[in-house]
Amino acid sequence: MASDSTIDTPDADRVYLFDTTLRDGQQTRGVDFTVADKAAIARALDQLGIDYIEGGWPGANPTDDRFFAEPPKMENARIVAFGMTRRPGRSAENDPGLAGILDARVPAVCLVGKTWDFHVDVALEIERDENVAMVRDSIARAVTVGREAMFDCEHFFDGFKANPDYALECAEAAYKSGARWVVLCDTNGGTLPHEIEAIVATVAARVPGTHLGIHCHNDTGNAVANSLAAIRAGARQVQGTINGLGERCGNADMMAIIPNLVVKMGMTTNVGADKLTQLTSVSRMLDERLNRSSDPHRAYVGAAAFAHKGGLHVSAVQKDPKTYEHVEPGIVGNQRHILVSDQAGRSNILARFAEIGVEIDPKHPKIQRLVDEVKEKEFLGYSYDSAEASFELLARRLIQGVPEFFTIERWRVMDERRFNARGDLVIESEATATLTVGGTAHHEVAVGNGPVNALDTAIRKALTPKFPAIQTMRLIDYKVRILPPARDGDGTDATTRVMIESEDETGTTWRTVGVSPNIIDASIAALSDAITWKLLRAGAAVPKTDA
Incomplete structure (x- = not known):
């Protein structure tokens, strides 16, 4: 069922932002969104000011079915359902796949179809005129049932290079059938910016730029540049994903496209200066959802960008x-x-x-x-x-000095490999640690999943009663690198560097380093710094010496 959203009147000065993280981005290797993930990401994109959010493909999988059964309420954006045009030999009114897309409770649909004659001949094995009819009939049906219709011109640029007349015929069929947006897709990601700009300019002479969109993949590393080239040539909708998520080498990165459009090119979008400040948090929110480290060198939003x-x-x-x-x-x-x-x-x-x-x-x-x-x-x-x-x-x-909250006097780790009573293989680490806190020695023992985890647990057992602030901190990243010896001498005398990233309940993260020939010793040094930094920032007091 459609929402009360109305279709915008074309505005030549406005660029519309279409995010496909939840559909195209989900095709990334190792990415599998839950329904909760999709809803949370959609809300973040809505608050950012994205115009269109492609939620997925109704009928393709249970997750997308559940998402479209009760799509999240949006304040700014329109949720879009993605799917295919009608199948060959069926009418648009009698195609179950198309009906499932049009029945989604969202105001807009994006239908994908072939525009490269090679695909029509080899992949579909149908007459080229029938493919054009599939495009025309499907878009017309979407408009008839009250949806804002978009047509994804799959492989458009490869198709245009091979047979420009046929590619244009497909695009024009969608436009003349009522498509609000005809989206030109560089599906294989092999087109270069100067080609994109020239081809889009040619298409804009037949389909107005206020109805043209661009969808680029990053197989040559040019997805963002290609997207901007299409805007220069007249396209007024641009598609991409958060952090360039996507199949193979990814899609155009919206985190770079948006500031380039607004700050560099002076284009008008729904993401104004007040919302642009949300870009970095949206980028890192996605990485947090995916439980992976953010790319520090990502343009504009990476930790190393400035x-x-x-x-x-x-x-x-x-x-x-x-x-x-x-x-x-x-x-x-x-x-x-x-x-x-x-x-x-x-x-x-x-x-x-x-x-x-x-x-x-x-x-x-x-x-x-x-x-x-x-x-x-x-x-x-x-x-x-x-x-x-x-x-x-x-x-x-x-x-100026740092308070000595605690001292790690000694530690020991034992690793055991055994089979339990059920015959299951068990590998367990047991650690003992002796710490001085407030002049009193504390001796603790703990087991863990590996020696560092066991020692961390033992140290926390000793410190938490005196320093409750450390209860909320957790280790979120642990990296080990073996370095060659710094001094001339035995080449086997390598050094181990351990980097630890910690986080607390406020979302604050901090990183510490430890170096030693022994990996456990290096880990303890980094962990000790992490705890000390947290206590310093929390304003903890050094315990008084026990009498």
């Missing part, structure tokens, strides 16, 4: 960010990061102090000591540009 490491860069950015930033990071909800590494100079250190709220005289003699210590530690295997919490602790210890 990160500065070289000393000369940092010095210039402090004077005027425009020296090394093409836009202000806050525009897209991101933030600037000054990294500290063996390339750091005084400018990096002072900028990091400002970020963590430490006021210090730029001429303070300990600053150079800190610069030298950072460079020495990174030579030994530490990496502070990715472990900002460990750097903060290093800096505070040198400049």
